[in-house]
Amino acid sequence: MSVSVKHPKFTEAHGKGPRACILWDNQGEDIITAGTDARLLIHKPGGESLAPSVLHQKAVTSLALSPNGLLLASASLDHSVKLYSYPGATFQNNVTRFSLPIRALAFSVTGGLLAAAGDDDGIKLISTVDNSIVRVMKGHDGPVVSLAFDPKNEFLASVDTDGTVIYWSLDTGAKVHTLKHAAPDVDLEDSCVNQIAWHPSGDVLAVPGHQFDVVMYDRDTAEVHFRMRGGHNTAIGFLAWSPNGKYLATTGEDRKIMLWDAEKKIDLDRLKVLTQVCALAWKPTGNSLALIDVEGRYGVWKDAIPSHLASPCDLGQVSSLVTRQELLHFSDDEDEEKASASDSEDEIIGAEVDLMDDESDEEESMLRKEFGDPKPSNGLCRKVSQVKDSAVLKVKEGGIDSLQDTVPRQPCRHKPMPEKQPAFQPGVTQQTVGTRRFLAYNLLGCIITSEGDGVNHVEWKLQQGFVTKELALVRGTPFLA
Secondary structure (H helix, E strand, C coil): CEECCCCCCCEECCCCCCCCEEEECCCCCCEEEECCCCCEEEECCCCCEECCCCCCCCCEEEEEECCCCCEEEEEECCCEEEEEECCCCEEEEEEEECCCCEEEEEECCCCCEEEEEECCCCEEEEECCCCCEEEEECCCCCCEEEEEECCCCCEEEEEECCCCEEEEECCCCCEEEEECCCCCCCCCCCCCCCCCEECCCCCEEEEECCCCCEEEEECCCCCEEEEECCCCCCCEEEEEECCCCCEEEEEECCCEEEEEECCCCEEEEEEECCCCEEEEEECCCCCEEEEEECCCEEEEEECCCCCCCCCCCCHHHCCCCCCHHHHHHHCCCHHHHHHHHCCCCCCECCEEEEECCCCCHHHHHHHHHHHCCCCCCCCEEEEECCEHHHCCCCEECCEECCHHHHCCCCCCCCCCCCCCCCCCCCCCCCCCCCCCEEEEEECCEEEEEEEECCEEEEEEEEEECCEEEEEEEEEECCCCC
């Protein structure tokens, strides 16, 4: 990874605040910005800035441009969504109003729907033809901070302040997948939001992760395919795919802008800025990134991708981000490793896979020592237990070898089935006349019974910190455990 020395020149546009928005128009000529001063500005190549005649009353929180480039939508803390014709930014109407502030907007790939959401309970799908509300989808427990339409026009993805990501079906409005706390918790007054974005192919959804990384979730199964990490040392607040999906740009509280090669899953370059960048956008017709910071200033990072690499705007090179074979190779997901081990024959019992964070060297070293693995595992520690006849699973870079190559074949022998163990309940002790017996014992408390003079006594105690308090004492007829 290289460190870019091409510091962009920033220009004052809006007032200081935690949030600001920035877009390119579809021709890559004008830059559209909005911020806490409630203004919406269109910056021309010559330096001139235009503003619509009708503006919001409070800070603008989100901007969206329709795929055909003819409609511009803005959302605000004043509870309204305004629609403008573009170019020209002529005000058309207030598309909808909410009872609480609005935080996120997104146009569908066809431009027929506009999604809006925020602090209200529900995501509104609005028809851009007649401004009617097509559907309201409810399911988030916190304010929604980001929306993203699937490029294949099947799903709408949303994320809230609790980090919960939901896939919604556009046909039925029902939840397809719910990923609880997939992203970090965010504060509405913070400059970092959990911006999510579909890859242009629609194969994966990029979500900021808990370990200062970007996690890629499958469009159909919502399983983790791979992660990209190592460049940021604080939370990632905003991310954006290049037009052809070859590159990903991220920014966070560490005042870094990272460029990633999505196919090779490596970081290419980084730009260190003096003030935190809260939003960015790729130029649709060139090798540039538009940036806006928390001071309300915008700038352009020109020639962001090195010249010897493919252009970020070559739409003829849009393809699936990874093949299925590559997904298995780069997967961090535990289920895939278990699926590989589940092909084991009867000689291998209970293959178990443990994941370790490759950034925690001390923990990894301790686990390797405990499980007898003398070599580093690049963050992945595989423990295979109860292996009969010292069979060994050989782990290669691309996955697990065929068991037929690693486990010696054993002659078939018919053995009697072992005697089944009697059923038992954890935390329960044996019943003995004249002594106390635990019916349940765990970290929450315990239930104790004792028999005397033909009467059973039942005590229920609850652990509160280091103090044990008796909550109930029941006396009555003999108690049947």
